[in-house]
Amino acid sequence: MGGPGLLPPLLPLLLLLPGAAGGAAVCGLCPGPPRNDSVVSRYCASRAGAESDGRCCRERGARPERLLGLDLSNCSLRSLPPALAEAAATVVLDLTDNPLTALPNGSFLGFTQLQCLAVPLPLQCPGGSGAWEEVTASGGSRLCRGQRNLCNSSRELAWPCPENAACAPAGPGLAQCLCSSPFHGYKCLREGAFPVLLFCGILGAVTLSLSALLWGTQRRKAKTP
Structure with missing residues (x-):
């Protein structure tokens, strides 16, 4: 488990960019619709008002378009593509059946809505098992369910923030410390308007x-x- 500590205040702004919400490029990384047996296709079929768009599952009629799921299974990925950052708002993500060798720390920075992640069996869930409510293995995949909020976890897992700062989730096993108004700067030690x-x-x-x-x-x- 790790955490970036005091992250730049640009993260919330980056997640509001059109690419982060729409994910147009990431939906076309692999040909065809979500695979029938993927966790993304099952989630998309069970959710009312959802529809497939390439390898993505979107909320129909939402403005801006909300990306709910992304199926990148069996895409011959040896590393996570840079375009994955566009899917930061996704709820379900499938990375199985890829020759991935590692998930670098911070790969899912900003994926605060992610609640179901399927990865190849040799890989561990990002953030470790402590970052998820349930971790199961079946066949050649590992399923990470129910992302935990580090800020609301036990004392052993909670991410410490300095005085004048509040903890905020930043992804699986990650947290950030946001300065409370009117404090700013290094470790939120400066007081007054930025x-x-x-x-x-x-x-x-x-x-x-x-x-x-x-x-x-x-x-x-x-x-x-």
């Missing part, structure tokens, strides 16, 4: 300076015979 204008001004100045430097360097190289 200096957004100053931060943006400094960032803009640095960006312009670097752009001007690169432009000047490339211009001189172009003039050199």
Whole structure:
């Protein structure tokens, strides 16, 4: 089990991006609809108002479109594709029948809604068995059910946050510490409003300076015979 501690406050914003909600690219990673025997197809068939879209199961008529399930089973995956981040809002995910050798720590950062994950049998559930309510093995797959909230778990598993911060789930076996208003900064030790204008001004100045430097360097190289 692990946790990233004080994560950047950009995570909630990233999950609100259109790609994170729609997952258009990730639905086409493998050809055809969800396999009939996958946990995704069974979940999609049992849920009213759900429909298949490529390898995805979506909530029909939802705006923005909500991705409920993703079937990436038997896709010859040797590592998790970068596009998987688009499926952070999914509830059911199937990765079985793939030659995956590992699930790197933090692979499911932001997957706070994930409640059923099927992985190849040689792999462990992300976050360890303590991150799930139930872990079972059958045939060549391992099923991880009921993602636990580290922030509401026992003292041995709870993720410690510094003073002036609150714990928030960030995925299987992961948690983040969010500063309570009006605190911000390193370990939430600074009090008062975050200096957004100053931060943006400094960032803009640095960006312009670097752009001007690169432009000047490339211009001189172009003039050199």
